[in-house]
Amino acid sequence: MSASCAAESDDGGDEAIAESADEIRGSFPVGTKLQTTAMLNQRSSPSPSARVLQVIPDGTIVASASATPRAGWYGVTWNGKTGWVDGMYLSKPSSAGGSGDAGAVLSLHGSGAIQLWDQTFGRRDGADPLSNIRDAAAGRSAKTSCYGGAPCNRVQLSSRLVSGMAKLRQQYGYKYFVTAIAGASHSAGSYHYAGRAFDIDQINGVKVNGNTALARAFMSACSALGAIEVLGPSNRSDHQDHIHCAW
Ligand SMILES: [Zn+2]
Numbered sequence: 001m002s003a004s005c006a007a008e009s010d011d012g013g014d015e016a017i018a019e020s021a022d023e024i025r026g027s028f029p030v031g032t033k034l035q036t037t038a039m040l041n042q043r044s045s046p047s048p049s050a051r052v053l054q055v056i057p058d059g060t061i062v063a064s065a066s067a068t069p070r071a072g073w074y075g076v077t078w079n080g081k082t083g084w085v086d087g088m089y090l091s092k093p094s095s096a097g098g099s100g101d102a103g104a105v106l107s108l109h110g111s112g113a114i115q116l117w118d119q120t121f122g123r124r125d126g127a128d129p130l131s132n133i134r135d136a137a138a139g140r141s142a143k144t145s146c147y148g149g150a151p152c153n154r155v156q157l158s159s160r161l162v163s164g165m166a167k168l169r170q171q172y173g174y175k176y177f178v179t180a181i182a183g184a185s186h187s188a189g190s191y192h193y194a195g196r197a198f199d200i201d202q203i204n205g206v207k208v209n210g211n212t213a214l215a216r217a218f219m220s221a222c223s224a225l226g227a228i229e230v231l232g233p234s235n236r237s238d239h240q241d242h243i244h245c246a247w
Helices: 100-110 129-137 159-170 213-224
Strands: 033-036 040-043 052-056 061-064 073-078 081-086 114-116 176-180 197-203 229-231 243-246
Touching: 040 073, 052 081, 100 114, 100 129, 100 159, 114 129, 114 159, 129 176, 159 176, 159 197, 159 213, 197 213, 213 229, 213 243
Parallel strands: 114 176
Antiparallel strands: 033 061, 040 052, 040 081, 061 073, 073 081, 176 197, 197 243, 229 243
């Protein structure tokens, strides 16, 4: 069972691809958290011709490193490096999506960094990943499905789960496709039914298919983010085409 999904690819890392509706302006105290709204270059000085220090993924949380912008460029620190990025592609974290980490995940979905399926394996039951995160971002409980032994109720999504989903992008840079959170049919007593698990079947545009280094790295990232149950190709014969992380 797989989520059909046109995997759009990030295309090279220049600063020409994002909307700037949430563009920031003015000064921020050093240490203020800001979020990238595109994959963008961090440069050695505030100029589009300056040397590129590193490419920062879309949706990444960075820290302001300079109190005053220079000609629209902001000094930021990320991944151990401090340099300059075009402020047109920075926003205040979670500004677009709603409250908290669910709002951040929804914003990341909006930019294509996290892909939340809008159906439950062919069903339109309001228990799909996109509906679950929309509900959570609006402060509502999330629906479970009503087929195949699923409980057909509503649950509060675990804040640790949602935080983990955001950080898989913001800290680890993964682009991934979510096939189920609270919805769909799972084994009895599944963490999904408690709003504590998600399943993914694509990482960085590549289908999960067997025990690859990429699948193992994603699973390790879930564990490092505190997941208490991580199932995938490397440890479960029935998880060769998807990865399950639960908090
Ligand atoms: Zn699962």
